[in-house]
Structure formats: structure tokens, C-alpha cells
Amino acid sequence: MVDEWQLRRSELNHQWLKNEFIRHLRAFIQRLSRPEPDERRLAEFVRADWPKLAERRDDLANLLATAEDALSPRQVLEEPPLSSCGPETRAWLSRLVHALWLQRTPIRRRVEEASAALGEVWECYVGLDQVVERAGPDELRSAAKLFSAFAAKVDRLSRCLTELPSRIEVV
Amino acid sequence: MGSELVKRAVALWEHGVERPSAVGGIPVEYWTTLIDGSPVEGWQHAELAVMHLRDTDLPALERDWRDSALLQDVFVVVRVTEGQRLSFETAKHRRWKEGENVAFVLHVRNHRAVTTNSQVRRALLAISPEEAENIWKEDLQSLSPALRRAFAPESLSTLPALAVLCQGYLAVQDGGTETLRAARERMGWREEFRGSLVDDREHAASATTVPSFWTVLLADHTKDEESRRELLSKAATEWGSIGSGEDLPSVVKDLISVIGKDTPHEQQVAKAYLAIARHLGGADG
Numbered sequence: 001m002v003d004e005w006q007l008r009r010s011e012l013n014h015q016w017l018k019n020e021f022i023r024h025l026r027a028f029i030q031r032l033s034r035p036e037p038d039e040r041r042l043a044e045f046v047r048a049d050w051p052k053l054a055e056r057r058d059d060l061a062n063l064l065a066t067a068e069d070a071l072s073p074r075q076v077l078e079e080p081p082l083s084s085c086g087p088e089t090r091a092w093l094s095r096l097v098h099a100l101w102l103q104r105t106p107i108r109r110r111v112e113e114a115s116a117a118l119g120e121v122w123e124c125y126v127g128l129d130q131v132v133e134r135a136g137p138d139e140l141r142s143a144a145k146l147f148s149a150f151a152a153k154v155d156r157l158s159r160c161l162t163e164l165p166s167r168i169e170v171v
Numbered sequence: 172m173g174s175e176l177v178k179r180a181v182a183l184w185e186h187g188v189e190r191p192s193a194v195g196g197i198p199v200e201y202w203t204t205l206i207d208g209s210p211v212e213g214w215q216h217a218e219l220a221v222m223h224l225r226d227t228d229l230p231a232l233e234r235d236w237r238d239s240a241l242l243q244d245v246f247v248v249v250r251v252t253e254g255q256r257l258s259f260e261t262a263k264h265r266r267w268k269e270g271e272n273v274a275f276v277l278h279v280r281n282h283r284a285v286t287t288n289s290q291v292r293r294a295l296l297a298i299s300p301e302e303a304e305n306i307w308k309e310d311l312q313s314l315s316p317a318l319r320r321a322f323a324p325e326s327l328s329t330l331p332a333l334a335v336l337c338q339g340y341l342a343v344q345d346g347g348t349e350t351l352r353a354a355r356e357r358m359g360w361r362e363e364f365r366g367s368l369v370d371d372r373e374h375a376a377s378a379t380t381v382p383s384f385w386t387v388l389l390a391d392h393t394k395d396e397e398s399r400r401e402l403l404s405k406a407a408t409e410w411g412s413i414g415s416g417e418d419l420p421s422v423v424k425d426l427i428s429v430i431g432k433d434t435p436h437e438q439q440v441a442k443a444y445l446a447i448a449r450h451l452g453g454a455d456g
Contacts, residue, residue: 015226073335082332084387092375093339096364100338103359170331171358171448 005070006166008063012056013161022158024049025151032144039137046132046140053125060118063161067111073170074098097170105169114160121157124150219298220248229276233267247303248276249295251285264307275303277322283413284320294318325412329405330447332388333426337444340384343376346437354441357448385430394431403427410450420446 028045031037074094076082085093102108128150131143140147232248265276284291294317298306305313306322314322338358344351378384382394389398406427407419426443429435 073331076331076335079328081328081387082335084392089339089375089378089384093335096342097335097338099364100342100359103361168331169452170334171444171452 005063005066008059009161009164012059012063013158016052016056017154017158017161021049021052022151022154025147025154029144029147029151032141032147037137037141042137042140050129050132053121054129057118057122060157060161061115064111064115064118067114067164068107071107071165071168072098073101073168075168076170101169105165107165110160110164114157114164117153117157117160121150121153124153218244218246219296220245221251221295229265232276233265246274246300247298248274249298250276250278251282264309266304266307273300273304275307277303277306279321280324281320281322281412283325287414288317288320290317291321295321320412323412327409327412327451329388329402330409330451333406333423334444334447334451336379336385336388337426337440337447339375340379340435340440341437341444343379344437345376348438348441350438350441350445354444354448357445380434382431382434385435389431399427399430399432402430414450422446 024045028042028049031042074097076097077085077090077094082090082093124146128143128146131139131146135143262278264278267274267276279285279295281291285295294315298318302314302318305311306318311319311323337354341351341354341358342360342364383392386392386394388402390401391398403419403424406423410417410419410423422439422442423446426435426439429439
């Protein structure tokens, strides 16, 4: 389960959010600051990149909703050798190692922070989406500061996702 | 530091950033220190490049590497990442060939070994063309232990399982020794857990004191010496695969030595747990 979750996180955060969306968003904002921005490339971002955040929002929310389960050390009891423990033993050991892990690690706080970051990104996105849908280059340029503020929120979301554990922490 | 290594330039590249503060989470200062403390200069003379690349960068890099001033003398690109990435553990190393020129793209598969062990980092920077070719062929046995650790995926199952059993055992003990308290504190124990996590604590307490609680760790639950030796060997291999390559400590060996034939003592379990927790989790947490 953790492998599948880590791959999803890697695909969503590293490969798409960080390496595609943020880079393209930064380039878009930079173009907006030029006296005569390349309209074709501005339109290309609006057409190809911008809608992807809406398409991926549920995936991001689902990633965060499943983080605690996927990263919990009770996963160790689902794999050999501990998967061969008796059902009673596995039941109480699972509860115990999960509770201990919650004591040791701020996983819930991190997931909450990431969820709040996603919420802020989405709120900002919905507001800007109305501008993006109707606006021409001049209106986009006048909203450059809003796009920069949006980019800062997306950066924060990406950092929050990066900070989630990259392996099961049993101890 | 060998003089051969000092003469060698090391190039850094992270998603097109020329002077990143870190590559794959490894501070750049480290790499610059390796080349005689001077800043990384003369990119075009690098023989080895440590790079943080996207999968999608590789085709373009392969197309351009012989014409690139940055890469023209590079015979090995060591690909690093931030944190442990599963895709790196299974990614195929590559060999680029153009005429007599050959370059290898090698994926570091054990990021933790590289970031925690200076010997592993040094071995990476001192990699030879022959070693690069052997890594590309997945012939890890021919490598030095330090280099092998960088390119063998970290695989832990015995030590985490042992740690979980130790937590279960320690949670239901009534003793109050200093070692037990330290182990419980380390594992995150709180007194209010007593009763709330284990429905039938007496049953659980007695379950942990019978040999069968621990024998799940032994192959086919066979309680013979050979199974214990096998378990010891697995634990020692996993132990050596992280950190600085130390031997399995005696407190862990002592615990394993009684599994399947006797009931471990509270002190034995607490000490073994503390050692495993320090090793797997780092000294501070």
C-alpha cells in the first residue's frame, strides 16, 4: 500500500506539480511582466496547463485523505513476516503501533497543513479561473500579482507534500 | 581524499539550475569540499556529473551529450533524487555510446546510504569507468561495499518486524526499570494507552511472554539453530545496509539468540529496541 501511495505522491507532486505546473506557472507569470508578452504562449498556458489543477484536485485531496493509513507502521503487520501472526495478536499490535506512531510523529498536523494549503490553492484558483476564462492579455497582466500570490500558495502545497514521510517509520 | 579525486571536477545540475544549494538533498558544500575546498568551476572538464534529472530530461540529454560543453568529458552521470523514490529503485541504468565514447547514467538506489554515509558519498565520486560499467550490468558483487550500498535498493523487513514485536512486548510489561522507561519513552508510550489499546491486556501480556510470539520471525516458524542463524544473518545484513555499516550490536544478537527457545527478558527487549530505534530512526528521533 505504501509503495502505491508513494508512487502516487511522486507522480502528483514531483512529476506534475513541481516539475510541470509550477514551472509553467512561473514562466507564465514572467511573461506577464514583459511589456509585450508572447500572446500565443500565454494562451497555451491557459489552454493546456491551467485546467490541469482542476483535473488533479480530487487526486491531491485523495492522496492526503489516504496518507495516514498508507504511511502507518501497522502496514508492517500486513507483510511477511508479521502477516503470519495470529489475528488477535495482529489486531492489538496494529492498534498499538499506530497509536505509538501518532505520538512520535506529527503526521496528522502535516496532513492538516497540506489539506489547508490545498484549500487555499483551490480558493485562489477558483477566483483566478474567472479571470482566466474571460480575460485577454491585458486583463491577465493586470492580475499578475494575483497569479504570483497563487504561485506562492502552490509552492507551499508542494512543500507540504514533500514533507510527508517517504518511508514507513516503525521506530 | 585521494589526489585522483581532487583533480576531478564534479558538475552539478538540478532542473536547469546552474548553482543549486543542494542536489538530491545533498548540500552542495559537500561536493565542493571534495574538490579541494574550491567552488565548482570548469564545468566543461567534469568527468562525473551528479544530477537531479526528470525522466523527461534524459532523451534530450542523450541526444546532446557529446556536443554539450558541460558533458563532453563526462563518462558517468550519477542520478540522485530527493528522498527515497521507488522509481529509482527499479529504473534501468543506461549506457550511451557514440563511436569510442561511452557514458553511463546510473540511478542511485539507496538515497539514505548516500546522505548518511560519507564513505558511500566518497565512493560515488571516485567511481571508475569499469565500476560504472559493472553497475550498468547490475553486477553489484564486483563493487566495493560502499559503492554497492549506493546502488542496491534499501530493503528492510526483519528489523522493522523485530521493532514492532519489541513495542508489543514492552507495552504490556509491568516492570519499571530505567531501561524499560527509556525504551517506552522512545517508542511513544503513554500511560493512558494502558487498557485502551489492548482489549485483554492480561492475554496480551501472557501472549508476548511465550516463545511463539517471537517465532513468526523464524523461517517457517522453525525453532532450530539454523533458523536463528538465518534470522541473525538477515538482521545483520539489514543493519549494515544503513548508517555507517556497523555490525549488528550484541544487544540485538542476544535477543535473537533466545527467540524460539526461551522467553526474552524485559531488559533484553528494551535494550534491543533502543538500539534498533537509534539505528533505524536516527539518534534524535
